Amino acid sequence: DAGVIQSPRHEVTEMGQEVTLRCKPISGHNSLFWYRQTMMRGLELLIYFNNNVPIDDSGMPEDRFSAKMPNASFSTLKIQPSEPRDSAVYFCASSLVPASSYTFGSGTRLTVV
Amino acid sequence: AQSVAQPEDQVNVAEGNPLTVKCTYSVSGNPYLFWYVQYPNRGLQFLLKYITGDNLVKGSYGFEAEFNKSQTSFHLKKPSALVSDSALYFCAVRDGGSGAGSYQLTFGKGTKLSVIP
Numbered sequence: 504d505a506g507v508i509q510s511p512r513h514e515v516t517e518m519g520q521e522v523t524l525r526c527k528p529i530s531g532h533n534s535l536f537w538y539r540q541t542m543m544r545g546l547e548l549l550i551y552f553n554n555n556v557p558i559d560d561s562g563m564p565e566d567r568f569s570a571k572m573p574n575a576s577f578s579t580l581k582i583q584p585s586e587p588r589d590s591a592v593y594f595c596a597s598s599l600v601p602a603s604s605y606t607f608g609s610g611t612r613l614t615v616v
Numbered sequence: 617a618q619s620v621a622q623p624e625d626q627v628n629v630a631e632g633n634p635l636t637v638k639c640t641y642s643v644s645g646n647p648y649l650f651w652y653v654q655y656p657n658r659g660l661q662f663l664l665k666y667i668t669g670d671n672l673v674k675g676s677y678g679f680e681a682e683f684n685k686s687q688t689s690f691h692l693k694k695p696s697a698l699v700s701d702s703a704l705y706f707c708a709v710r711d712g713g714s715g716a717g718s719y720q721l722t723f724g725k726g727t728k729l730s731v732i733p
Contacts, residue, residue, distance in 0.1 A: 507659075536721075545725040546706065559720065594659055604650055605721060607659035 509595050509608035516615055521583040524611045527576055528597030536605065537570055537580050538594040546594075552578065585615045618643040620709050622724035629697045630732050637692040637727045639707030646712035649690040650721065651681055654704040663705075666690060667712070677701070697731045704728050 508527040516522050528535050536551040550560040552572045560570070567586070572578040582589055592612050596605040619642045629635045641647055648667050652660040664675025671683040681692045690707060707724045 546723040548720065548722075551720060596660075604662040604665055605652075605660075606662070607652075609659045 507595055507597055507606050507608035509593075509611050511611060512609065513612045514614070516585055516613075518586055518615055519584040520615075521581065522585045522589075522613060522615075524580040524593050524595075524613070526578045526580070526595030526608060528578070528595070529606055530576065532597035532599050532606070533575070534598045535572060535578050536596045536598075537578070538596065540592045540594060540610070549580070549593075582613075585613075587615045590614050618709050618711055618720075618722045620707050620722055620724035622705075622707055622727045624727050625725070626728045626730065628730045628732060631699055632696050635694050635697040635701070635729065635731070637705050637707075637729060639690045639692065639724060640688050641690060641707070641709040642688065643709050643711050647683075647688075647690075648710040648712045649681070649683060650708040650710070651675065651679070651690075651692050652706045652708065652723075654706065654726070656703075660706060663692070697729075699731045699733050702729055702731045 507529055510525045534553050537549040539547045539549055547562055549562045550570045551558055555572045568582055570580045590613055592610045594607050594610045596607045598605045621640045623638055627637055650665045651663040653663050654660045663679050664673050664681055666673045666683045674680045679694050681690055683690050704726045706726045708721045710721045
């Protein structure tokens, strides 16, 4: 298994531009999570899906952020418009059942200038 | 609500010495507890977990952790530290109850471990 695959690995964009981050979870996993990591705030859960349905999006910072999971093998996190304070590493993770550990992707390092 | 506290931002230990990275948790139901490690510019990697059973859990790379229900702690330990163990370590907790809400892992702030040669 290739693990959780995220793309792109790095993204540099100008303020105001739309950014789309992508994630392919491990096949068969039924839960998918988006986290954001910064030095100041550590790891923050943004949103998670169970069986492709968003369960809790209370961590999404504002309406500029949106996430979708159109099928079991793909999810996107979109920021529109992007701002410099959105600069962070964004991780996607997936898991199978509550007792299982998460498997994390390698992350997308986003820089908004 | 569930929460995790890692009281030390940084732990320094000499190579060959035992190491401990502390973690305490709060959860309403039965805790599912996890340790993850993050190397620079990498994602988090699973080390070990406690779900039920023996309070001493053994994991990858010689690490172990002890679940202490009365102290609500889950400290990570290793008998002899290696320089290559230097990384960022995260403790995490999940409520072991049923329901979609129990899927959510809450992470601590992380502890930077530096093993000095």
